[in-house]
Amino acid sequence: MTDEKDFEKTHEKFLKHFTNGIIHKLILWIISKENIHGYGIMKKLEEFFSFEDSKCGMKINSSKIYPILSKMENEGLIFGEWKVNENNKRVKYYSITEDGQQFLYEMRSHMNDILNNPSWVNFFKDMTGMEINNEKRN
Numbered sequence: 001m002t003d004e005k006d007f008e009k010t011h012e013k014f015l016k017h018f019t020n021g022i023i024h025k026l027i028l029w030i031i032s033k034e035n036i037h038g039y040g041i042m043k044k045l046e047e048f049f050s051f052e053d054s055k056c057g058m059k060i061n062s063s064k065i066y067p068i069l070s071k072m073e074n075e076g077l078i079f080g081e082w083k084v085n086e087n088n089k090r091v092k093y094y095s096i097t098e099d100g101q102q103f104l105y106e107m108r109s110h111m112n113d114i115l116n117n118p119s120w121v122n123f124f125k126d127m128t129g130m131e132i133n134n135e136k137r138n
Contacts, residue, residue, distance in 0.1 A: 023064075028096065031078055035093045037094070042062065073094075075099075077097060078094045078096055
């Protein structure tokens, strides 16, 4: 039997892997909604990862975000452009490219497949205690 410390470590590791697996997609989705700079992206991500239970929380900072943005820019999913903001500072604003839009379209299709699969619906219901609403998705 594992002790409580080992369980917490395993739990935190699982949440870290889950978060790292989805953060790239969240960033791309955020950028698809508006042209936005890195700090703005960090603030929006905090809305996703700030939970009352600190074990689920994730620290969103520039050392995590900017390498992801650079990688996504190199992959052609986003485009960065330097502009002067309202505080008269040069900041890089990101916008989504056609390739990025295509990636989101494919991700949306994949997520619809998941949410229409009874096995996944049962899994999510068990894990969240909530019903999945299967109304039409776009």
